[in-house]
Amino acid sequence: MDEEAITVRLTRDPAFVLSDWLCQVMFESGDLDGIVRDRAVRSRIHAISGTLDKTLSEIFAPDYGPRLGAAKERLRAGMYGGADEPAPPGGSD
Template identity: 80%
Template sequence: MDDEAITIRLTRDQAFVLSDWLYQVMFESDDLEGIVRERAVWSPIYAISGTLDTTLSEIFMPDYGPRLEAAKERLRANLYGGADEPTVRSEDG
């Protein structure tokens, strides 16, 4: 088996938003098991989460919420060209 490490590059905004999402799924909602049924996948998820937690100083700053929202807005703008798309669409529209 090959244990060579893989490097994944994320922008700081991507890492911050992903870190928050992972925290919500893993610790706040306790929903990891519902989202990821294959427990073998948990190993890389925990590795990514741990790396983000030890790398990002933003997660310890008192203005966490506003920083997170600003990062989300920048990422949405990059994806949608400045027009914020809804993350959940209604069945009617």
Template identity: 75%
Template sequence: MDDDAITIRLTRDQAFVLSDWFYQAMFESEDLAGIVRDRAVWSPIYAISGTLDKALSEIFMPDYGARLEAAKERLRVNLYGAADEPVTPSESG
């Protein structure tokens, strides 16, 4: 059963944003370490993060920040609608 692989499909924007989030949570803060107390959970976290890093050329580009913000905005618009639409209280925090 351990050899049965599961495939997760993400858009490139989703993968890019998730890769950045993993990097921030794993290496730039202690947030993820505070949330993930079971060491077994780190195995899939590292597997997903490593797979994303290998697949994304964007993480090595000099305009990384601009590309990341553009991807985030596209995902927000796709999920919540046009950028100029009002945000409901449940979406704001």
């Protein structure tokens, strides 16, 4: 089997938003096992999450929520030309 490394590049906003989503699914909701049944896949998801955690200083900022909201808005604006509908109750998109 070929073990050549593959590099995935993300800018800070997508990385920050992905990190937050992974944290919600893996730790806050406890849904990862139900969403991803294959342990091999889950192990890679944990590895990706760990890499993001080590790279992103934003996850430790006291203004985490506002920074995350701003990153999401910038991503929406980049994709749709502006903000889409408001976040559902509970604050997650």
